[in-house]
Amino acid sequence: MYNKRNLIICILFCLLTIILDQASKLVILSNLKINSIINVFTGFNLVLVFNYGTSFGLLSPNTMSGMYCLMIMSVLLIIILLFAFCKFRNSIERILLSVLIGGAIANLIDRIIHGAVIDFIDIYYKNWHWPAFNFADIAITCSASCIVLYNLFKSKH
Numbered sequence: 001m002y003n004k005r006n007l008i009i010c011i012l013f014c015l016l017t018i019i020l021d022q023a024s025k026l027v028i029l030s031n032l033k034i035n036s037i038i039n040v041f042t043g044f045n046l047v048l049v050f051n052y053g054t055s056f057g058l059l060s061p062n063t064m065s066g067m068y069c070l071m072i073m074s075v076l077l078i079i080i081l082l083f084a085f086c087k088f089r090n091s092i093e094r095i096l097l098s099v100l101i102g103g104a105i106a107n108l109i110d111r112i113i114h115g116a117v118i119d120f121i122d123i124y125y126k127n128w129h130w131p132a133f134n135f136a137d138i139a140i141t142c143s144a145s146c147i148v149l150y151n152l153f154k155s156k157h
Contacts, residue, residue, distance in 0.1 A: 049120065
């Protein structure tokens, strides 16, 4: 049913995503004050932002119960992704889903430890700034996009 080697590789991708994200956030927390800005180059800053809501700061809870609700939703999403992982048979899809799960777990760790997700990558053009994000967000977005693209192209062949 499951290839043991493939499963170990998937677990490593998941753990690598979590470790990269958490290590980068630890560096940011150690070196930046909240809302301070380090200009790396034009169009790219490092900032320290606590995101209490979901993606782009949406659904930001005003109460502790709202914060717990977001945590519960995150746990439920991770459980659903784990069920999806068990349904996937293709190694590429499983590795991509492992990265996605790792990103979701990394952001959940932030919510548990800090009560918010730590974002620090600020991409901008002139005065327009994309909402700050982190490596877990990159992992989630890229892996989900790759899963969709992979399945679109797979269905055509």
